[in-house]
Amino acid sequence: AQKVTQAQTEISVVEKEDVTLDCVYETRDTTYYLFWYKQPPSGELVFLIRRNSFDEQNEISGRYSWNFQKSTSSFNFTITASQVVDSAVYFCALRRSGGGADGLTFGKGTHLIIQP
Amino acid sequence: DADVTQTPRNRITKTGKRIMLECSQTKGHDRMYWYRQDPGLGLRLIYYSFDVKDINKGEISDGYSVSRQAQAKFSLSLESAIPNQTALYFCATSDVGTAYQETQYFGPGTRLLVL
Numbered sequence: 295a296q297k298v299t300q301a302q303t304e305i306s307v308v309e310k311e312d313v314t315l316d317c318v319y320e321t322r323d324t325t326y327y328l329f330w331y332k333q334p335p336s337g338e339l340v341f342l343i344r345r346n347s348f349d350e351q352n353e354i355s356g357r358y359s360w361n362f363q364k365s366t367s368s369f370n371f372t373i374t375a376s377q378v379v380d381s382a383v384y385f386c387a388l389r390r391s392g393g394g395a396d397g398l399t400f401g402k403g404t405h406l407i408i409q410p
Numbered sequence: 411d412a413d414v415t416q417t418p419r420n421r422i423t424k425t426g427k428r429i430m431l432e433c434s435q436t437k438g439h440d441r442m443y444w445y446r447q448d449p450g451l452g453l454r455l456i457y458y459s460f461d462v463k464d465i466n467k468g469e470i471s472d473g474y475s476v477s478r479q480a481q482a483k484f485s486l487s488l489e490s491a492i493p494n495q496t497a498l499y500f501c502a503t504s505d506v507g508t509a510y511q512e513t514q515y516f517g518p519g520t521r522l523l524v525l
Contacts, residue, residue: 303450327512339453339500339516385452389512397443397468397502398514400452 296321298388300401308409309378315371315404317386323347325391328362328369329398333383345369347391373406381408413437414517416501422523423491431486431520433501441504442484443514444468444476446497453500459484491524498522 297320307313319328330342343353345362353360357374373380383405387398414435423429433442440461445453445468455468457476465476473495477485488495501517 298452329513331516337498337521338518341513341515344513387453389514391512396466397445397455397458398453400454402450402452 296323296388296390296399298386298399298401300384300386300404302404303402304405304407306407306409307376310375312372312374313376313406315373315384315386315406317369317371317401319367319369319386319388321367321388321390323390327389327391329387329389330360330369330371331385331387333385333403335382339385342371376406376408378408378410380406382406414501414503414515416499416517416520418520419518420521422525424525425492427491429488429491429522431488431499431501431522433484433486433517435482435501435503435517437503437505437515438481439503439505439515440481442478443502443504444474444484444486445500445502446470446495447500447519448497456486456499488522488524491522493524496522496524 299318326347328345332340332342350362359372361370383403385403386401389398417432443458444456447453454470456474457468459465459478462478475487499520502514504514
């Protein structure tokens with residue numbers, strides 16, 4: 295069985311601080327995909343990034359960066375110089391590979407509050 | 411126009427009523443999914459469909475049924491709604507094929523309240 299753990303239920307920081315959201319996953323598969331989604335107060339789910347299990351390169355996109363480490367089964371997300379617009383619930387998710395794979399397994403989410 | 415649409419966006423119903431939530435997509439994807447989100451629990455998979463003739467149960471399918479009327483349409487039904495089915499429901503789509511097509515794209519969600 296697969297499992298995704300986001301131990302941080304809620305994080306509150308002041309604007310311009312850096313913040314890291316943790317994600318730890320469990321899977322028996324050797325090939326899988328990891329995702330981060332953002333859910334702003336309006337409720338929709340916005341895709342942020344996909345990482346394949348065979349690609350351990352870190353990724354940076356503007357103020358966002360992701361650190362994937364297979365050795366610790368972690369896929370952490372860092373926001374640099376946070377802004378109020380970053381306030382949202384962030385979900386980490388896992389999907390098996392292969393044609394018969396089913397849907398995403400989500401963590402319970404981390405509610406990020408950026409205070410002005 | 412949005413690639414994945416859900417109707418209705420909000421719905422209030424009473425215990426015992428049958429209701430249907432609809433999802434349509436213009437992305438041309440073969441795979442479609444229904445999830446529900448409960449506060450503090452993340453999203454959980456209800457049903458998924460890889461094509462019109464393929465329907466599969468997810469983690470929490472009890473009390474729900476689905477219909478894949480066409481490649482672009484996937485409906486979720488609550489045969490006899492109960493209050494603990496109050497939740498935010500999401501439809502999602504993904505394509506078949508290469509790794510880059512594994513990403514699921516979500517609709518805007520339907521807020522359902524069962525009284």
